[in-house]
Amino acid sequence: GQNIDQPTEMTATEGAIVQINCTYQTSGFNxxxxxxxxxxxxxxxxxxNVLDGLEEKGxxxxxxxxxxxxxxxLLKELQMKxxxxxxxxVVDSNYQLIWGAGTKLIIKP
Amino acid sequence: xxxIHQWPATLVQxxxxxxxLECTVEGTSNPNLYWYRQAAGRxxxxxxxxxxxxxxxxxVPQNLSxxxxxxxxxxxxxxxLLLSDSxxxxxxxxxxxQGHSPLHFGNGTRLTVT
Numbered sequence: 001g002q003n004i005d006q007p008t009e010m011t012a013t014e015g016a017i018v019q020i021n022c023t024y025q026t027s028g029f030n031x032x033x034x035x036x037x038x039x040x041x042x043x044x045x046x047x048x049n050v051l052d053g054l055e056e057k058g059x060x061x062x063x064x065x066x067x068x069x070x071x072x073x074l075l076k077e078l079q080m081k082x083x084x085x086x087x088x089x090v091v092d093s094n095y096q097l098i099w100g101a102g103t104k105l106i107i108k109p
Numbered sequence: 110x111x112x113i114h115q116w117p118a119t120l121v122q123x124x125x126x127x128x129x130l131e132c133t134v135e136g137t138s139n140p141n142l143y144w145y146r147q148a149a150g151r152x153x154x155x156x157x158x159x160x161x162x163x164x165x166x167x168x169v170p171q172n173l174s175x176x177x178x179x180x181x182x183x184x185x186x187x188x189x190l191l192l193s194d195s196x197x198x199x200x201x202x203x204x205x206x207q208g209h210s211p212l213h214f215g216n217g218t219r220l221t222v223t
Contacts, residue, residue, distance in 0.1 A: 004152075031209045042199055042214035043153075050209065087152070091209060101152040 002026045004100035006088050011106045012078055020073045020086050020103045028093020034062050034073045035087040037102065043087055046073070075105075083107045111136035115200045115215030122222055128173075128187040130218050132200030135181065140202040142183040143212065144175055147197040159183060160205065195222045 003025045012018040024032070031050040035043035049055055049064035049071060061074040073086055085102040092098055115132045122128060134140050144156040155168045157175035165175050172191060176184045183200060197219055201212040 033211060035211075040219075042217045043212075044214070045211035048209065048211060089153075095209075097155070097212070099152040099154075101150075 002090075002092065002098045004088055004090060004098055006086075006100040006103045008101070009104045009106065011108060012075075014078055014080060014107055014109050016078050017074065017076050018078060018105065020075070020088075020105065022071045022073070022088035022100055024069050024071075024088070024090045024098070024100075026090050026092045026098050029066060030091040030093065030095060032062075032064055032071050032091070033087075033089045033097070034060075034071075035089065037085045037087060039084070046086075078107050080107050080109070111202075111213065113200065113202055113213055113215045115218060117218060118216060119219045120221070122190050122220065124192055124222055125189045128185070128190055128194070128220070130185040130198055130200075130220075132183045132185075132215055133181055134183075134202050137181070137202070137204065139180060139205045141205055142177065143201040144183065144185045145199040145201060147199065149196075153199070157185070190222045192222050195220055 005023045033048050034046040036046050037043040047062040049062050052064055054061055054063045059076045064071045085104045087102045088100040090098045112135045142159045145153045146156055147153050157167055159165050159177045162177055173187050197217050199217045200215040203210040203212050
């Protein structure tokens with residue numbers, strides 16, 4: 001079967017750095033997405049990785065290792081508004097999106 | 110620019126009543142369209158997707174159905190709602206033929222079946 005694993009919940013302090021991990025086992029791989037979802041709202045696109053390595057976009061970076069079936073989202077200089085759920089999703093060989101259950105990130109002052 | 114509209118934002122319906130949720134996309138042609146459901150604290154579950162008018166693929170057998178009567182219109186329906194149909198329903202789109210393109214979501218419909 002296809003599986004995406006993320007921690008259910010993480011807590012971090014305002015101004016700090018947090019890394020949210022995602023491991024996957026899918027039938028094929030055609031890219032990995034990270035989305036942010038604030039409570040009660042729709043997900044919004046953060047990043048897309050299809051090649052190994054780090055993609056940096058402002059305070060957010062996303063890393064991919066295809067050989068390890070592993071990705072992480074790195075959030076720097078955390079702000080209270082970063083409190084949200086972060087969803088990892090993998091595009092499989094049929095170009096279907098396989099979603100993780102999401103990681104709820106709680107930011108404390 | 111492209112925009113996606115989904116309504117209503119919230120809905121409370123009794124068990125056994127019908128359902129119709131509508132989604133429209135503006136500023137693009139022949140989009141891929143999707144209906145997802147998200148239960149509280151859970152991941153996104155793909156219900157239906159469509160690559161063109163009248164073309165609907167169902168991912169999960171249930172009492173819901175979908176239709177695409179026009180290129181940029183996607184409708185989710187049910188004849189008789191169940192308690193288990195409660196959840197957060199999201200419509201989304203991405204450009205046709207670009208499976209690697211990110212999904213753009215509507216604001217969602219919070220459905221409570223009582």
